[in-house]
Amino acid sequence: MEPSITTTRSIVRYSLEGAKEVEDTIASEYALTIKINGSELMTMVCTPDYIEDLAVGYLVSEGIIKRYSDIKNMRVDHKQGFIHINSDRLNPLYAKLQQKRYLTSCCGGSRQGFVFAQDALNTQKIKKQSVQLKPEDCFFYMNQLQNSADIFKQTGGVHNTALCNEDGMMLSRMDIGRHNALDKIYGYCLRHELSLEGTFLLFSGRISSEILLKAARIGCEIVLSKSAPTERAIELAEELGITTVGFIRNQSFNVYTWPERIG
Structure with missing residues (x-):
């Protein structure tokens, strides 16, 4: 069963008119651990929807895999908070990357990422200007x-x-x-x-x-x-x-x- 993306809680709300007890809607916080070929890669705190998309987007954008087709299979265990991924086409530097985690400036330090000094050099420059906005x-x-x-x-x-x-x-x-x-x-x-x-x-x-x-x-x-x-x-x-x-x-x-x- 997929976890809910929001929950409700009874709170006391104050205003100039005084205090009253109300039901408030709260954003859920879910710890998701990515496991690749049986080994834990990292844990991120997220909203528990589109979990497969989140994992794929993270792995490709961080250069751990090159494309979605590099993933052989993927399974989400909602109860345990794991997403299990198998791939035989990982970045050759994967083992070294596991030892070089650091906290990014993401909200609350909720994820640990692999960010490299040469990232800008390895990212293709966008030369075209096909988008024009007023x-x-x-x-x-x-x-x-x-x-x-x-x-x-x-x-x-x-x-x-x-x-x-x-x-x-x-x-x-x-x-x-x-x-x-x-x-x-x-x-x-x-x-x-x-x-x-x-x-x-x-x-x-x-x-x-x-x-x-x-x-x-x-x-x-x-x-x-x-x-x-x-x-x-x-x-x-x-x-x-x-x-x-x-x-x-x-x-x-x-x-x-x-x-x-x-x-």
């Missing part, structure tokens, strides 16, 4: 992301992201972890062989360097966020040819890199 498009798509964020409206405890192309929003995902939401998007695209040409990304949270690299590996030309990018993310976006747009709120926004794609 300023009003940036506001429109960000409003669309926020309006579709039902679990966030209920709990206030998740991040939201969406993949778009010129026809509109292709799919959206949410998770308590920013990285997880993006891996769910990427994993779904890989498993269903969706075209990633001419895509851009909507994001509710901070654009960190890890998020920027994941967007680059997907092939997104633009990243739109209601929050801020970090200095390293801006540097990487400049190097990799990605347009970064932040602070999309109150009828204004900032374009940090490659402004040619906006307006």
Whole structure:
């Protein structure tokens, strides 16, 4: 049985009118351990939906496997919190990677990731500019992301992201972890062989360097966020040819890199 993505709890809510006991909706927190060929790779704290997509997106974006077809079989044990994956086409550096984990800047340090100094060099630069957005498009798509964020409206405890192309929003995902939401998007695209040409990304949270690299590996030309990018993310976006747009709120926004794609 799949775990629930939300739960309810009786709380005391205070306001200027006083206090009252109410039922509140809370985002669930689920510990998922990825096991490859019987060995534990890592444990991430996530929202328990689209678990297969999450695992596939993580493994490919981190370079542990090259493509979805590298996985021979995959099985989720919801009760124990494991996803069992078998593959005979792992990155040759896999054994070394297991010894070089470190905490990323993900929310609360909920996952340990494999991030390399040469990641930017190994990530292909996006040279094409097939995506062009008008300023009003940036506001429109960000409003669309926020309006579709039902679990966030209920709990206030998740991040939201969406993949778009010129026809509109292709799919959206949410998770308590920013990285997880993006891996769910990427994993779904890989498993269903969706075209990633001419895509851009909507994001509710901070654009960190890890998020920027994941967007680059997907092939997104633009990243739109209601929050801020970090200095390293801006540097990487400049190097990799990605347009970064932040602070999309109150009828204004900032374009940090490659402004040619906006307006």
